Amino acid sequence: MRRGIDRPDSRVALRPFAPGDASELTAYLNRSETSWARYVGPDNPVPLARAAVERLIEEWSDSEAKSMTLALVTAANGEVIGHASAWWGWDAGTPDMAIVVDPRFRGRGFGRDAGTLILRYLFEDTMAWAVHCWIDDWNESGIALATSLGFRQAGRSRCTRRRQGEWVDSLAFDLLRSEFEAD
């Protein structure tokens, strides 16, 4: 199992999911605010059964995978408040990342804290020279989070899925190591 990612000065940490996290994970993945931007499972927000979430947790423990999905927990008491993912299957130099915060914990800067942790990990401890993320065009808070982390919008992929009777475009964002280090 992968080690966790933390920093002494951070309010949050990232650690491997454990089977005991299935209930909390199932609960927030199926909340309406999360279901269209949960970055796990099917693109469309079909309800995820607990058994399906348990299988996801098992998949995420594969240390050979070219990806990681870690539990986002508070440093204060270890409560699971979301998850953060990165995947580099195409090129280890250009991983993608995603952050999902349980809606009950949004608006407190935890997403930015998690983003900073995972970016520091990717740029300081891996071969990454650029990091990408993809965010639906309706997801204003996600776009704001990416921008606050220093990502620059890199274009638009049209019609990546359907949502509430409309086609959704996916916005691409990128951040170069040199930009991250200069920030």
Added chain:
Amino acid sequence: MALESKTIRLREIRDEDIDFVVALRNDLGTQAWSRTLPPDTTRSMYEKRYHDKEFSFDRTDGHFVISLTKTDEPIGYAAYSGLKDRHEAMIGLAIARTHWGKGYATLACDLLLGFLFDEAGVHIIRWWTTSDNEGSVALARKLGFVDGVRLRNGIFRAGQFADNLQLDLLRSEWYERHPTALTA
């Protein structure tokens, strides 16, 4: 009905094509658009890649040799991947260097796009390439693809960075350019 025009044909990869396809893969100028592989692919690698496939109704990819209609001489390779039912797919192709500049890539893409829009019924097709591949970018735009994404320094190749580009083409845009396809 085969995927065929007066000039070229897209057909299955046959035993006698393997050496040709391997040579395309071992040419750094014609192999995969982004991930550079060592030019050491062997015939047996490709036989496993293509000949061990089993029939399925759930295919998400298709791989073709581009050949001349009159002689069946192989001149290139075309493929689609990432097919999501009725939604999207990505396409790619490689033409042997000796056949560059003859318009075959355009003709092959016309056939492949026609198949994906008319038969697979996808809504949108994506074209990934790199900023240093000017021919690929020009071909995509000529076919009607629209610039969408530019990921800076997306690829390191030939000793330098290039950007990864994604262009896309909607079915409605394709039919605007090919109105006869709807009534054929």
